Each structure stands twice: as C-alpha cells, then as structure tokens.
Amino acid sequence: MAWVGTEKGAYELGGQRVIGSPESPIRHLTVGRDSTLAVTSHQVWILSREGMSAIASAPAGFELNCALADESALIGGSGAALFLLNNGNLEPDDSFASAPGRDAWYTPWGDPAYVRSLATDIDGTIYVNVHVGGVVCRRATDPRWRPTLDIEADVHQVATIRDRPGWVVAATALGLAVSSDKAASWQFHDDGLHANYCRAVASLGSTVFLSASTGSGGRQSALYRFDVDSKHFDRCSNGLPKWFATNVDTFCIAIEGDDVLVGDRDGRVFRSSDGGSNWSLTASNLPPIACLIGS
Numbered sequence: 001m002a003w004v005g006t007e008k009g010a011y012e013l014g015g016q017r018v019i020g021s022p023e024s025p026i027r028h029l030t031v032g033r034d035s036t037l038a039v040t041s042h043q044v045w046i047l048s049r050e051g052m053s054a055i056a057s058a059p060a061g062f063e064l065n066c067a068l069a070d071e072s073a074l075i076g077g078s079g080a081a082l083f084l085l086n087n088g089n090l091e092p093d094d095s096f097a098s099a100p101g102r103d104a105w106y107t108p109w110g111d112p113a114y115v116r117s118l119a120t121d122i123d124g125t126i127y128v129n130v131h132v133g134g135v136v137c138r139r140a141t142d143p144r145w146r147p148t149l150d151i152e153a154d155v156h157q158v159a160t161i162r163d164r165p166g167w168v169v170a171a172t173a174l175g176l177a178v179s180s181d182k183a184a185s186w187q188f189h190d191d192g193l194h195a196n197y198c199r200a201v202a203s204l205g206s207t208v209f210l211s212a213s214t215g216s217g218g219r220q221s222a223l224y225r226f227d228v229d230s231k232h233f234d235r236c237s238n239g240l241p242k243w244f245a246t247n248v249d250t251f252c253i254a255i256e257g258d259d260v261l262v263g264d265r266d267g268r269v270f271r272s273s274d275g276g277s278n279w280s281l282t283a284s285n286l287p288p289i290a291c292l293i294g295s
Contacts, residue, residue, distance in 0.1 A: 001038060001257045002294045003047060004263060005029045006287035010038055010047055013269060013283055013292075018050025018056075020045070029293035030250055032069025036293065039067050044075060044085060056090050059083070066267055068118035068126070076115025080105055080130050096128070096136075099145035103132035106151075117157045118251055125182055129158040129216050135170060137183050148183035157250045161203045161228070169208050171198035171250070176210050176226055192222060192233030202253040202260070207224070207275060209236075209260055211248035218247035223262055225276040239279030249290070256294030263289035 002013040005026030010019045020038070028039040029047065038045040041063045043092045045058040056075075058064045063078040073085035074093070080102065083090035105113035116131040124140030127148075133147040135158050149155060155174035161167040172179040175190030176198060190196040193212045200211040206228045213221035221244040224238040246265045254261045259270045262279075267286035 001053075002261060002271060002292060003029050003253065004283065004286060005038060005251075005291040005293075006267070006289050008287040009284060010052060011283075012228065013256075014215065019047060019049065022054075026131060027064070027290055029291050030067045030069045031293055031295065032073065035069070037067050037069050037073060039064050039075065039081065040063075042281070044073075044090070046079070056085055056088050056146040058265055059090055059092070063114075066115055066117050066228070068120055070120055070124075074118060075124070076118055076128065078112065078114045080113040080115055080133060084116060084127065091263050095138075095143065096145060099136050099147070101133070101136075101151070104151060105130055105152070106257065107132055116293060117159075119160045121156045121182070122161045122162065123166075127158045127168060129155045129170065130260070135168075136153070139182065146183075147274065148175060148179075149186055153177060153188075156199045157201050158269040159201050159203060160207070161208070163203075163205050167228070168200050171201040171210055175212075176201070176208065178208075178228065189226065189231060189233070192235075194222060194235075195220065199247045199249050200251065200253045201257055202254050204258070204260055204275065209276060210254050211244075211253065211262075212248050214243075216247075218245070221247050222295055223248060223253075223276075234276075236276045238277065238282070239272075251291035251293075254287060254292035254294045259294070261294060263292045263293050265289065 005013040007025040009021035024040045036047040040059045068074045075083040086091040101191040117129040119127045168179045175196040195214040208226040269283040271282040
C-alpha cells in the first residue's frame with residue numbers, strides 16, 4: 001500500500017480517497033515499525049486507513065519538515081533542529097544542536113537553515129540533510145555528528161541504498177552525489193543529465209531514481225535512473241510527460257515493493273513496474289503532491 005501526501009490531506013493510493021485533512025499541508029510521510037507517520041508544519045500524526053491522529057506538536061517557535069521512524073522517531077525542523085519523539089513530546093537532540101560546522105549553515109533567502117530530509121542505514125547510521133548545510137551523519141558506533149558533504153553542494157534529499165549497506169546518495173544542485181563508504185567520501189555524477197539541479201532521490205536495488213531540472217523554478221524537469229555499477233544515467237520517458245511543469249520535489253519519488261512511484265505538483269502519480277522503462281498514470285486530479293511513501 002502507498003500513501004500520497006498533498007496540500008489538502010493524505011490519500012491512499014489506489015482508492016484515491018482522502019484519509020485525513022489537517023489544516024496545513026502534509027510535508028512528509030514515513031513508514032515505521034508499527035505505524036506510518038505524517039508531518040505537517042506544527043504536528044506529527046499517525047496515519048491509518050481509519051484516519052489521522054495527532055500525537056505530538058512542534059515546540060514553540062519551530063516548524064516541522066520531515067521524520068525518520070525506526071527504533072525511535074526523529075523529527076527534523078526549522079532552525080536546523082532535530083527532535084526525538086518521546087511519549088508524545090518532541091525533545092531537542094542537544095548533540096545535534098552543537099554539530100560541527102553548524103555556524104556556516106544558511107539559506108539563500110536569509111532564513112536559518114533547516115533539516116530537509118533524513119535517512120538511516122541498516123546498521124543504525126543516521127544521515128541528516130541540512131538545507132543549506134550539506135549532509136551530517138552519526139554512526140551507530142560513534143555518538144558524534146560529522147559533516148560529510150560540502151555545504152555548497154546544496155543538498156535537497158539524502159537516501160540510503162538498502163541493498164548495499166554503507167551506500168548513500170544525495171540529490172544536489174551539482175547532480176547526483178554517491179558514497180559507498182558511509183559518507184566518508186563522495187563522487188558527483190551529472191554526465192547524461194540534461195541539467196544538474198536535482199531535488200528528489202530514491203533507490204530500487206542498485207538503480208537510483210533522480211529528478212533533475214534547470215533550477216529551483218523547476219523548468220524542464222525530468223526523471224532519470226542511474227545504475228550505481230555502470231555509473232550511467234538513462235532518462236525515464238515512456239509514459240511520462242516530456243517535461244514536468246515543476247520540480248519533482250523532495251520526497252516525491254517512492255518505492256512500493258518492486259514498483260517506483262513519482263508524484264508531481266499537478267496532482268498526478270505515475271507508476272513503473274519494470275524498473276523505470278515504462279510508466280503509467282495511476283492517480284490524477286489530486287491536490288498538489290508534496291510526498292509519497294510505499295509500504
């Protein structure tokens with residue numbers, strides 16, 4: 001089962017019925033061990049077929065942006081803050097508040113940096129994408145936070161490759177960044193892209209799916225697949241629009257079993273069941289889509 005988060009609530013993909021309609025748009029969806037969490041600007045929700053139930057609220061002065069649900073839930077937000085969800089409370093991660101390099105984090109428009117996306121590997125290593133602040137990681141064997149990817153790469157989403165422990169990928173303004181050593185080193189790839197400004201990334205096996213456009217405005221936005229062994233990009237086209245009207249944004253590529261899902265601001269979801277060679281329209285006429293999550 002897959003969920004779609006929109007500006008006007010969460011939808012169960014397939015039935016396309018609205019499950020919950022919080023007052024503010026859904027920013028992120030994540031599947032944990034026991035539940036699916038939804039994040040809006042000021043609340044964390046549990047999402048089920050029966051509806052949405054708020055379980056925690058943002059501390060005063062903060063907005064929430066993303067979540068990572070594993071053994072415990074981490075919530076990222078404004079002010080480059082990281083919170084631990086504990087018995088209905090969001091408790092600040094004090095160690096992250098003193099992460100090295102933090103004084104240099106910024107946004108181009110002058111607001112404080114914020115946590116844009118989160119990822120974890122099977123060994124418990126946590127990767128935090130700060131916008132703009134690169135990628136910071138905390139390995140399971142070391143409680144210290146470490147900066148791993150240059151701030152000026154302008155990272156928009158970080159993700160791990162589940163079939164390859166230690167492999168991390170990031171959608172950046174410089175193309176696709178790939179690490180095979182738990183973010184100790186990175187390589188950038190853009191050969192084969194029509195443009196190197198990238199917003200969303202997800203992986204299926206050794207294939208990475210990436211959105212790219214000519215810039216933050218989303219002009220000439222397209223979807224690509226990248227094989228981590230051959231280091232080769234192929235554009236995904238059969239069944240997709242020639243160009244998406246806006247960026248396929250952070251969290252708008254998702255994996256459901258062996259299928260790949262892509263959502264856009266025009267309220268459409270496209271599905272591929274053959275590794276990205278062919279696509280079909282699986283949902284339409286939804287509110288603008290902000291995120292997708294597969295089971």
